[in-house]
Amino acid sequence: MEQGSGTDTERKIIAILRVLSESAEPLGSITVARELERHGIFLSERAVRYHLRIADERGYTVPLGRSGRRLTSLGLEELQNALAPEQVGFIIDKLESLAFLTTFDPGSKTGQLPINTSLIERERFAEALSAMKDAFRAGLCVSRMVAVAREGEKLGSVVIPRGRIGLATVCSVAINGALLKAGIPVNSRFGGVLEVKDSRPRRFVAVIDYSGTSIDPSEQYIRAGMTSVGVAAGTGTGKVLANFRELPAVARQLVSQRIAAMKETGIGGVYALGDVGESVCQVPVGLERVGMVLLGGLNPVAAAVEAGIHIENIGESGVVDYGRLTRFDELL
Numbered sequence: 001m002e003q004g005s006g007t008d009t010e011r012k013i014i015a016i017l018r019v020l021s022e023s024a025e026p027l028g029s030i031t032v033a034r035e036l037e038r039h040g041i042f043l044s045e046r047a048v049r050y051h052l053r054i055a056d057e058r059g060y061t062v063p064l065g066r067s068g069r070r071l072t073s074l075g076l077e078e079l080q081n082a083l084a085p086e087q088v089g090f091i092i093d094k095l096e097s098l099a100f101l102t103t104f105d106p107g108s109k110t111g112q113l114p115i116n117t118s119l120i121e122r123e124r125f126a127e128a129l130s131a132m133k134d135a136f137r138a139g140l141c142v143s144r145m146v147a148v149a150r151e152g153e154k155l156g157s158v159v160i161p162r163g164r165i166g167l168a169t170v171c172s173v174a175i176n177g178a179l180l181k182a183g184i185p186v187n188s189r190f191g192g193v194l195e196v197k198d199s200r201p202r203r204f205v206a207v208i209d210y211s212g213t214s215i216d217p218s219e220q221y222i223r224a225g226m227t228s229v230g231v232a233a234g235t236g237t238g239k240v241l242a243n244f245r246e247l248p249a250v251a252r253q254l255v256s257q258r259i260a261a262m263k264e265t266g267i268g269g270v271y272a273l274g275d276v277g278e279s280v281c282q283v284p285v286g287l288e289r290v291g292m293v294l295l296g297g298l299n300p301v302a303a304a305v306e307a308g309i310h311i312e313n314i315g316e317s318g319v320v321d322y323g324r325l326t327r328f329d330e331l332l
Helices: 008-021 029-038 045-058 073-087 090-101 122-137 173-181 217-223 229-235 249-264 299-306
Strands: 061-063 069-071 112-121 145-149 164-170 187-197 200-209 238-248 270-273 289-295 311-321
Touching: 008 029, 008 045, 008 069, 008 073, 029 045, 045 061, 045 069, 045 073, 069 073, 090 112, 090 173, 090 187, 090 311, 112 122, 112 173, 112 299, 122 164, 122 229, 122 299, 164 299, 164 311, 173 238, 173 249, 187 217, 200 217, 200 238, 217 238, 217 299, 217 311, 229 238, 229 299, 238 249, 238 299, 249 270, 249 289, 299 311
Parallel strands: none
Antiparallel strands: 061 069, 112 164, 112 311, 145 164, 187 200, 187 238, 238 289, 270 289
16 A cells, blocks of 8 residues: 655655644644645645545654644654755855844844744753853853743744643744844855863864765754853853854944844844954854854753753744743743
């Protein structure tokens, strides 16, 4: 009954898994068919049921009676793996889209900000917050403002699964968005691991070019155990997540003004801003360019992972309204 990998059947199953991943509730075959049409895929209700049965057999979905189907963790993993080949360079596209969707106005403190979403086991949430607090207080973050969501709720585009609590940290793309709204083009070059000494940025010891990856570099570095954010927060020396941007030299003064305006509202993360044509953290830039190092929004979460707490991270997971954010210390 089943066809081999790479067939039309496989593509349809992946499309169905994608629809289920975007819903906070179980979906029936009629709803799935309607949502598929929005993506340009036309299947009858009967055809959807056929492909859902295959997904059930593989453990990608679980039937919940009349409520429909829900995506399993195995199904989510299969979806991510299947989409990887077509998403080389996906991250740079995602950064640009989120920068465009950033509508935050520092004057009125209103609008949307880009976030990262971290999924934490409910029983270990308090422990995770405790492990993050030093990183937040040391300023190894984009903002000390966060958002929290319970199972079934959404943070950006992520639905919080059962047994988890979602924590949203402000993403460094917030700076891209603020500069874009001021008419300043930003070239996002890479994400990396930055060596810090005496609470000052020193050099990048690992980098991943955004144009050549389908996974957020910070997610990869956290998973590989390449950070020491907790140590850096406590001693001023360690390895933290950071990103490198390039800007037109003629815009440097305006860039400084926009950064200052954002910082007044609690949105920061700019760790270093170079002078015209000057290398920043040993990264060279063009004669008419300015380099900028941004701290990774997931640094506090990395500190919790270093403490032995399993956390699933989704970088650049969408946008939330500024009014939904609260100070991290209030969660404690």
